[in-house]
Amino acid sequence: MRNYDVLDVFTDRPFAGNQLAVVHDAEDLTDRQMQAVAQEFGYSETAFPVPPTDPAADYRIRIFTPVTELPFAGHPSIGTAWLLGSRGVLPLGRATQQTARGLHRVVVDADRATLEGDTPVVGDYLDAGPPAAALGLYLSDVDPHAEAGVAGAGLDFTFLPVRADAVARAAPRVDLGEHVVGRGLVAVSFVAGVAHVRMFRATGGEDPATGSAALALGVWLADRGLLPGDGRHAVVVRQGEEVGRPSTLDCLVTVLGGVATHVAVGGRVVPVAQGRIRVPESS
Known part of the structure; x- marks a missing residue:
């Protein structure tokens, strides 16, 4: 025992x-x-x-x-x-x-x-169409202010920027794994320092809170120019409400020259x- x-x-x-x-x-x-x-x-x-x-x-x-x-x-x-x-x-x-x-x-x-987190890594930029369709969303649901793509800081994830009202409507198709690079596909709406995310695993299922995805999110946000500039930035990540397990993840992103040099995630x-x-x- x-x-x-x-x-x-x-x-x-x-x-x-x-x-x-x-x-x-x-x-x-x-x-x-x-x-x-x-x-x-x-x-x-x-x-x-x-x-x-x-x-x-x-x-x-x-x-x-x-x-x-x-x-x-x-x-x-x-x-x-x-x-x-x-x-x-x-x-x-x-x-x-x-x-x-x-x-x-x-x-x-x-x-x-x-x-x-591990060393920040920025992967490929991706056409938003296939991952959006894999979540049952339309191109009109995609946020045009950032490009979809891959980032990581220990594990890689695919990020899809969507409008605020589209996060809750995401409904993964059975072929979602074919459109994912890394651990999972993350639908994210980012407004005023707060990220509302859902993470769908490539192997199936949805996480209520994903620390490694929050680390990768910080890398992606910096690369897409969505953080104010060089310095240390706090990002609040909200996740899990759609599966009945609301979660709050506190992400810290250090940016130098428009690139994330260090990321950390914490929580209670x-x-x-x-x-x-x-x-x-x-x-």
Whole structure:
């Protein structure tokens, strides 16, 4: 048996935000066992904190969806860092997390945590027509002030700028995955420093809150000239209302020469449940 915690991430109240299971004492579990546990929980991600293999790291996490392991993800990083800090495993303040992507700085506070993104990357610019159609939207729903395309800061996402009233109307078609580069397709309306987003996974389903997409969003906003200019900018990301789990993600974007040089995402974390789970057979 292994102890676990269930957390709601990017919210200030239970039964909102994005659900996360954190399974403890997992260093002796095999990949197959971790995958089976993640499938049993059925959340978008399950995190397994284990000892680091890099001496520069304070801890390491492995992150599994119900179908595969991810090299990096936002809400498991935020939730796990906060949980370890609340238990005294990590001191409050700065710490270094190790994932399959490498090392990332986290800052842990009493009720929240903040994660620094990977190196910002801007990918291809895209014709907005196919991703809009994949969401059941029309070209008239597309915001003409920015171009669709790919960006990332740990994981890549495809971004589609849409008018404010179109976000709630997005309804993904079964072929959505054919029009997505990276982890998912993000419909975004950005007005006065607030981004209303929905993230549809390429593998199917919609996230109530996606930290890695918020990091990538900061890179995309800077590249499209949607932030005021050089400097450090705060962007509030609203997500999850359409699936009944409203979430708030706080994104910080540092821009130099019109390019995002650093991004971070933070949010509050609420504990929801504790328990013990059986260890699956290893074969």
